[in-house]
Amino acid sequence: xxxxQSARPGLYYPKMPLGWWLRRPNYIRFMIREVTSVFIAxxxxxxxIEVHMVAQGPEAYAAVVxxxxxxxxxxxxxxxxxxxxxxxxxxxxxxxxxxxVHLGERRVPPGLVVAxxxxxxGVVSLFILYWLLVRS
Amino acid sequence: xxxxxxxxxxxxxxxxxxxxPRTESFAVPYQKDxxxxxxxxxxxxxxxxxxxxxxxxxxxVCGSCGMMVNGVPKLTCSAFLRDYYPGPIRVxxxxxFPVIRDLVVSLDDFMEKLRRVKPWLIRAVxxxxxEGEYRQTPAQLEDYKQFSMCINCMLCYAACPVYGLAPAxxxxxxxxxxxxxxxxxxxxxxxxxxPILSESVGVWECTFVGECSVVCPKGxxxxxxxxxxxxxxxxxxxMAMLMPWGGRR
Numbered sequence: 001x002x003x004x005q006s007a008r009p010g011l012y013y014p015k016m017p018l019g020w021w022l023r024r025p026n027y028i029r030f031m032i033r034e035v036t037s038v039f040i041a042x043x044x045x046x047x048x049i050e051v052h053m054v055a056q057g058p059e060a061y062a063a064v065v066x067x068x069x070x071x072x073x074x075x076x077x078x079x080x081x082x083x084x085x086x087x088x089x090x091x092x093x094x095x096x097x098x099x100x101v102h103l104g105e106r107r108v109p110p111g112l113v114v115a116x117x118x119x120x121x122g123v124v125s126l127f128i129l130y131w132l133l134v135r136s
Numbered sequence: 137x138x139x140x141x142x143x144x145x146x147x148x149x150x151x152x153x154x155x156x157p158r159t160e161s162f163a164v165p166y167q168k169d170x171x172x173x174x175x176x177x178x179x180x181x182x183x184x185x186x187x188x189x190x191x192x193x194x195x196x197v198c199g200s201c202g203m204m205v206n207g208v209p210k211l212t213c214s215a216f217l218r219d220y221y222p223g224p225i226r227v228x229x230x231x232x233f234p235v236i237r238d239l240v241v242s243l244d245d246f247m248e249k250l251r252r253v254k255p256w257l258i259r260a261v262x263x264x265x266x267e268g269e270y271r272q273t274p275a276q277l278e279d280y281k282q283f284s285m286c287i288n289c290m291l292c293y294a295a296c297p298v299y300g301l302a303p304a305x306x307x308x309x310x311x312x313x314x315x316x317x318x319x320x321x322x323x324x325x326x327x328x329x330x331p332i333l334s335e336s337v338g339v340w341e342c343t344f345v346g347e348c349s350v351v352c353p354k355g356x357x358x359x360x361x362x363x364x365x366x367x368x369x370x371x372x373x374x375m376a377m378l379m380p381w382g383g384r385r
Contacts, residue, residue: 007234008234008242010151010152010236011234011235011236011242012151012154012156012157012232012234012235013152013234013236014232014233014235016232016297016300018299020298020300023207024207024208024347026345026347026350027297027345027347030343030344030345030346034343074212076137091159094344094346094363096356097359097360097363097369098360098363098364098367100364105275107278108274
């Protein structure tokens with residue numbers, strides 16, 4: 001912990017150890033949730049490169065696709081997918097706490113709000129899957 | 137028959153003498169109906185009268201006896217020895233706060249933050265007493281009731297790694313109380329609290345670890361109050377951007 005400007009003499013100011021996040025399961029889960037963002041960010045950068053290569057012509061795009069078919073990139077994509085799912089599930093489970101929904105005078109039970117988020121996620125995912133399969 | 141004992145490893149710090157805290161072990165009688173606070177009182181009464189700690193009500197109401205018990209923020213009046221048997225039990229001052237002596241931490245930072253969020257009913261114009269009370273429906277009470285249960289024990293601050301790393305963070309209890317008054321149908325102080333909540337060390341400093349709500353002994357959910365304040369703040373911001381006159385509440 002950084003010692004505040006108004007540090008008073010005689011008081012002992014504790015410091016946060018580097019490994020503070022290993023102290024409690026909830027801290028570890030939080031850190032995993034944070035780290036997932038790094039993988040999702042890398043995935044998005046790769047996606048942007050792919051889009052850019054599409055604009056460069058079929059050969060350039062084919063070269064990128066060939067690279068992405070290497071075992072290393074496939075493993076990365078599997079890990080990124082797992083992390084994206086973990087992030088989404090943990091995030092949706094928190095919606096019941098964060099989002100207070102009222103129907104008239106009564107508050108919608110938090111469980112229903114969470115269920116609503118998951119149902120919406122499922123519907124959108126199925127729609128995208130259907131759209132991709134029909135298009136291809 | 138020898139009396140069964142349990143060991144307490146207690147943090148000691150004497151200002152002016154010690155450069156940093158040290159640990160001292162005490163063997164206290166193991167009584168199933170004793171809480172950690174009873175064991176500390178036994179040490180003070182029978183073993184070492186210089187041990188310093190705060191306590192008052194012994195019934196989880198006053199919020200004075202918060203300490204780290206085996207690394208977890210607890211009210212020591214509610215932490216039973218039997219739950220830590222056979223021990224040893226580590227008793228430390230609340231994490232993230234400057235230590236004054238032994239198990240006593242400085243409250244100054246928290247008290248200052250509490251004042252800043254104006255945790256009282258604010259009215260644009262007070263109506264005279266002769267006009268009677270401000271009335272409220274049960275549904276309106278329900279909107280903020282759980283957040284009014286805070287006893288200022290500061291366990292949530294000890295559990296918050298963000299506060300530990302960035303002490304300027306307004307923090308869980310103060311924001312929960314700001315939210316409690318913002319949600320009160322009798323209150324009109326939202327605009328006065330909003331600048332404090334929306335500053336960089338306000339709600340946006342929170343990364344939603346959620347441990348504040350886990351350790352709260354009164355069932356308050358400060359993490360929810362902070363995230364809901366973020367939603368309200370973001371709505372205000374969007375309205376201010378989109379609406380010609382700011383659309384502020």
